[in-house]
Every structure is written in structure tokens, then in C-alpha cells.
Amino acid sequence: MVKKDISSRELTEKALKDIEKNSNLNAFITLCADDALKAANEADNLRAKGDTRPLLGVPIAVKDMILTKGVKTTAASKILSNYIPPYDATVVRKLKTAGAIIIGKTNMDEFAMGSSNEHSFFGPVKNPWDTKLVSGGSSGGSAVSVAARLTPFALGTDTGGSIRQPASLCGVVGIKPTYGRVSRYGVVAYASSLDQVGVFARSVEECALLTETISGKDEFDSTSVDITPVGEIKFGIKGLRIGIPKEYFTEALDPIVNSLVSEALNNLRSLGATLVPISLPHTDLALAAYYVIAPAEASSNLARYDGIRYGIREEAEDLFSLYANTREAGFGSEVKRRIIIGTYVLSSGYYDAYYKKAQQVRRLIQNDFLDVFKNSCDVIAAPVSPFPAWKLGEKVSDPLKMYLSDILTIPVNLAGLPGMSIPCGFTSDRLPVGFQLIGKPFDEKTLYQVGATYQKETNFHKELPPGVEDGF
Amino acid sequence: MIKNLSKLSRLKITDDKDIESIIAYVGKLNSVNTDGVEPLSHVHGSKNIWREDIVSPSSSAEILEGAPDKSGTFVRTPLVIDG
Numbered sequence: 001m002v003k004k005d006i007s008s009r010e011l012t013e014k015a016l017k018d019i020e021k022n023s024n025l026n027a028f029i030t031l032c033a034d035d036a037l038k039a040a041n042e043a044d045n046l047r048a049k050g051d052t053r054p055l056l057g058v059p060i061a062v063k064d065m066i067l068t069k070g071v072k073t074t075a076a077s078k079i080l081s082n083y084i085p086p087y088d089a090t091v092v093r094k095l096k097t098a099g100a101i102i103i104g105k106t107n108m109d110e111f112a113m114g115s116s117n118e119h120s121f122f123g124p125v126k127n128p129w130d131t132k133l134v135s136g137g138s139s140g141g142s143a144v145s146v147a148a149r150l151t152p153f154a155l156g157t158d159t160g161g162s163i164r165q166p167a168s169l170c171g172v173v174g175i176k177p178t179y180g181r182v183s184r185y186g187v188v189a190y191a192s193s194l195d196q197v198g199v200f201a202r203s204v205e206e207c208a209l210l211t212e213t214i215s216g217k218d219e220f221d222s223t224s225v226d227i228t229p230v231g232e233i234k235f236g237i238k239g240l241r242i243g244i245p246k247e248y249f250t251e252a253l254d255p256i257v258n259s260l261v262s263e264a265l266n267n268l269r270s271l272g273a274t275l276v277p278i279s280l281p282h283t284d285l286a287l288a289a290y291y292v293i294a295p296a297e298a299s300s301n302l303a304r305y306d307g308i309r310y311g312i313r314e315e316a317e318d319l320f321s322l323y324a325n326t327r328e329a330g331f332g333s334e335v336k337r338r339i340i341i342g343t344y345v346l347s348s349g350y351y352d353a354y355y356k357k358a359q360q361v362r363r364l365i366q367n368d369f370l371d372v373f374k375n376s377c378d379v380i381a382a383p384v385s386p387f388p389a390w391k392l393g394e395k396v397s398d399p400l401k402m403y404l405s406d407i408l409t410i411p412v413n414l415a416g417l418p419g420m421s422i423p424c425g426f427t428s429d430r431l432p433v434g435f436q437l438i439g440k441p442f443d444e445k446t447l448y449q450v451g452a453t454y455q456k457e458t459n460f461h462k463e464l465p466p467g468v469e470d471g472f
Numbered sequence: 473m474i475k476n477l478s479k480l481s482r483l484k485i486t487d488d489k490d491i492e493s494i495i496a497y498v499g500k501l502n503s504v505n506t507d508g509v510e511p512l513s514h515v516h517g518s519k520n521i522w523r524e525d526i527v528s529p530s531s532s533a534e535i536l537e538g539a540p541d542k543s544g545t546f547v548r549t550p551l552v553i554d555g
Contacts, residue, residue: 083538084537084538086531086534086535086537086538179515179516180515180516193513193514193515219523222518222521222523223514223516223518223521225516282504285500285501285504287497288497288498288499288500288501289498289501291494291497291498292498292501299481303481303482306482307540308539308540308547308549309535309538309539309547310538310539310540311538311540312540313540313541316550317550318550318551319549319550319551319552320482322549322550323482324482324483324484325484327481327482327483328483328484331483333488336483336485336488337488337490337491337494339481339483340474340477340478340481340483340485340488340491341491341494341495342481343477343480343481344473344477344491344495345498347477347480353502354498354501356511357501357502357504357506358498358501359511359512359513360504360506360509360510360511360512361501361504361506362511362512363509363510363511363512364504364506364509366512366515398490399490399494400490400493400494400497415515416515416516441515441516
């Protein structure tokens with residue numbers, strides 16, 4: 001599918017060269033040049049023997065949140081800056097089994113906590129459409145790798161929008177599958193009830209291929225689910241009911257985003273879909289519920305970084321100081337902030353008022369979605385980020401302002417649904433904007449159907465950032 | 473308060489104004505009536521999932537590789553129990 005008359009070796013060499021040439025984008029933390037070239041040679045041999053697997057020999061970038069055996073995996077944190085995992089994440093194992101080539105590990109917000117990729121120990125990722133702007137986050141490096149055509153595919157993770165938001169800001173397709181569709185084994189844990197691995201690519205069809213490759217039940221992740229593979233993508237959306245949630249089109253939405261997303265909706269209507277106005281009344285509470293639940297889970301998950309078994313250690317006389325010194329030196333400010341918030345909302349006397357309350361609100365948010373899917377529509381369409389990419393440094397000193405960029409993606413994680421961002425136009429400054437499709441649980445098939453049908457009629461996903469050529 | 477939380481979470485932060493404004497923001501949850509609403513901890517309603525207790529091999533040498541300080545087949549730490 002991706003390959004024309006080019007060998008895997010050539011493709012891999014080109015990717016490595018392009019990554020090097022575009023190092024100013026800061027999309028990668030670690031490159032796996034030797035292993036990748038070795039794997040490319042093997043792929044070429046297999047292909048010569050008649051192996052036609054679609055991902056055989058195709059270079060893929062992997063977010064540095066995902067463990068790769070023998071290859072440094074840092075989660076963009078100082079505390080894991082020397083960590084070399086002794087095993088592969090299930091998704092990496094599945095990619096290798098499919099013949100794909102892991103070319104390198106992409107930059108991200110530390111422990112996936114951030115929306116701009118400015119919270120990385122390795123520095124911010126730059127947006128290829130304008131290098132003075134943020135890439136979005138937390139999977140910024142993966143989004144940029146595909147947007148700048150450094151690699152045709154990338155893996156990311158999405159806890160509150162970390163795939164869909166940078167996909168929108170960088171002009172590529174990004175999918176967060178249904179919670180449980182993809183194994184989280186070997187993925188650094190941030191907020192376990194929300195985290196999900198997903199993919200970036202240029203087109204919906206390519207995203208579907210990669211998502212299907214990494215999906216499936218895994219004995220090492222008990223929350224993973226046995227699902228039927230999607231199979232062939234259906235084209236055509238005649239008669240499909242697309243819900244348009246009024247709570248996602250408020251005055252908080254940048255007018256240009258509103259107008260580009262509305263244009264995409266009109267396009268879907270002209271392709272035969274019926275647009276149905278719907279209401280998701282608890283949307284306004286999603287951000288608050290998320291900033292209780294995610295930090296609570298993070299404060300517990302990140303307790304493991306203690307300077308004892310792996311990662312860096314700051315020596316001290318006694319054990320308590322060793323823990324505290326290591327964590328103080330190893331974590332960045334946003335990570336510490338969320339650990340403190342999580343510790344607060346879980347502490348005795350506050351648990352019911354915050355954590356239990358947030359879980360109840362989470363139920364209300366999920367019910368909102370399940371109700372409209374039962375009664376009104378087959379799929380939902382909405383904006384992704386309320387605004388296009390912003391200037392580096394603009395929001396970094398005001399966490400609450402930064403959090404608002406995920407206000408339209410977070411509800412999908414709280415409800416465990418599949419979500420996808422698809423390029424739908426450009427601002428007058430030529431910055432890409434995406435629209436979001438939200439599906440019923442495990443109904444990725446309809447997302448692929450709507451997205452692929454839309455992309456057959458539009459060319460936004462084929463536009464390239466300045467100076468970029470599409471060699472894939 | 474932050475000083476105490478900082479101690480609980482083995483950090484050294486003593487002051488962060490942003491934390492207070494975030495806590496104030498999430499306080500808006502208390503404006504919602506959630507009487508009788510079942511808390512949602514897992515989106516698909518999964519409960520405990522059991523598996524057979526089967527021993528499978530793993531390499532302690534590989535795992536020890538990552539430890540900052542070790543002695544033989546052990547990870548070394550400062551004194552844990554005094555006296």
C-alpha cells in the first residue's frame with residue numbers, strides 16, 4: 001500500500017536522513033538507526049521472497065511513552081532519561097511481527113502531561129507549518145513526524161486528547177481507539193482508566209490499517225478486549241445520522257475553527273449524511289472531572305519512580321531523602337503539580353468531595369453519549385481543539401489556560417469512546433485545523449467509513465507544510 | 473497544606489499558586505447533583521479479571537540492569553530500618 005518501487009533500505013535511509021535534516025523540529029528523542037537498517041535489509045529479503053504484508057519494511061515512529069526493548073525509553077522525563085527497557089510493549093511487538101521498522105522514539109510532554117509539547121525534558125517540538133508555534137501535545141513528536149513526512153506512520157497515546165489535538169494542529173489524521181481495543185502493556189502509565197494507544201498517518205485508510213495491526217486482546221492487559229477486526233472500509237455515508245453537539249460550538253470556539261468545521265459538516269451532508277442537532281448536557285463538567293481523575297491516577301502510578309529499581313537516583317543519607325531528592329530532581333513542574341493535586345483529591349476527608357464526585361460526573365458524561373447513540377445518531381462530529389496552533393511560550397505559564405485546549409477531546413476519554421481527528425482546512429495564516437469524529441464504543445468501523453469517504457472528496461490531508469515533500 | 477501533600481508524595485514543593493487555582497476550578501463539580509449516581513471507575517464496567525497462577529520465566533539479570541545501585545543479585549538502598 002505504502003510502497004512503490006523503493007526498497008525498505010532506501011525508505012529507511014531516507015527517513016533517517018530527513019529526521020536528521022529536520023532536527024530543528026525536535027520531533028525525536030532517540031533514533032534507532034542501526035536496528036532499523038538491519039530490519040530494513042531483512043524486510044527487503046522477505047519481500048524478494050514474495051512476502052506482501054502491507055507494513056513490511058515501513059518505517060514507523062513510536063512515542064517515547066511506549067517501551068522498546070534495548071532502546072532508551074524516557075517518557076520525556078529526566079527521571080527516566082537513562083532507562084533501557086528489558087521488554088517490548090505489546091503494540092511494538094505487534095508492529096515488529098507485522099514487519100514494520102521502528103525508526104525512533106518521538107518527543108512528547110513529560111509523562112504525556114501537557115497540550116503543547118513544551119513540558120518535555122528534551123525541549124519543545126516545533127510545528128512544521130510555522131516553527132514559532134507549538135505542535136500540540138502530548139504526542140507532538142509523533143504528529144510532527146507524519147506532518148513533516150519524516151515517517152508515514154507514528155504511534156501515540158491519548159489520555160485527554162494527546163493524539164487528536166496535535167493531529168489537528170499539525171494537519172494529519174489521528175485516531176484514539178476505544179478504551180480496551182489496544183493493549184496498554186508496556187506503555188508508561190499516566191492515568192490508567194483513560195490511557196489508550198493510537199496512531200497517526202496521512203490518511204484515514206492508513207490509520208485504519210495501523211490501528212487494526214496493533215489492536216486485540218492481550219493476556220498482559222486485563223482491560224484489553226477481544227474484538228472483531230474491522231475488515232474492509234465501507235465508502236459512502238448516505239443516510240448515516242451524524243450528531244452535532246451544541247455544547248461543542250460555543251463562544252469559546254475560535255471563529256475560524258467554527259467556520260472550517262461547519263464547512264466539513266456541510267460537506268458530509270452533501271455526501272448524503274443527515275446532520276442531527278444533539279445535546280451532551282454535562283460537557284461543561286468534563287474538564288473538572290478529568291483534572292481530578294487523571295491526577296489521582298497519576299499520583300498513584302508515578303509513585304513507582306523512587307530512584308531504587310530504575311531511572312536516575314539522587315544519593316542521600318536516608319531513604320526518605322533519597323526518594324524526595326530523586327523525585328524533586330527527576331520530575332518537571334507540571335508533573336509535580338499533577339502529583340500534588342492527585343494526592344490532595346485522594347487524601348482522607350477529601351476523597352468523597354473530589355474523587356467520588358468526579359467518578360459520578362464521569363458516569364453522567366458517559367450516559368450523555370450513550371443516550372444520543374441510542375436515540376439520535378450513529379456517530380458524532382465536532383471540533384477537536386477550540387483554536388489552531390499557538391505561539392511557543394504563550395500558555396505555558398498558565399496551566400488552566402493550557403488545559404482548556406483539551407476541553408473538546410477529554411469527554412471522549414472519560415466515556416472510553418473512539419475518536420478521530422481529520423484535517424478539514426486552513427486558517428488565513430495557513431495553519432491546519434481538524435474536525436473530530438466520535439463513535440459508539442468499539443465502532444471504529446463507522447469512523448473509518450465517514451473519514452475515508454470525506455477524504456475521497458477533499459484534499460486537505462494532501463497539503464504539505466512549507467518546504468516539505470511527500471516521499472512516501 | 474501543600475507542604476504536607478508534598479511530604480506525602482515525596483516531593484519538595486512548598487508553594488505553587490497554580491495548584492490552588494486548579495483545586496478551586498475542579499470544585500465546580502460540587503455544583504452538580506449526583507444523588508444516586510453510581511461512580512464510574514471502568515468505562516466498560518469490568519470487574520476483577522482473574523487468571524491462572526502459572527509461573528513463567530523472566531530474567532532478573534535484565535531487570536537488575538536498570539537499577540542505579542546493586543550488589544550481586546540485589547538492589548542496594550540506604551538503611552531502611554534503623555537500629
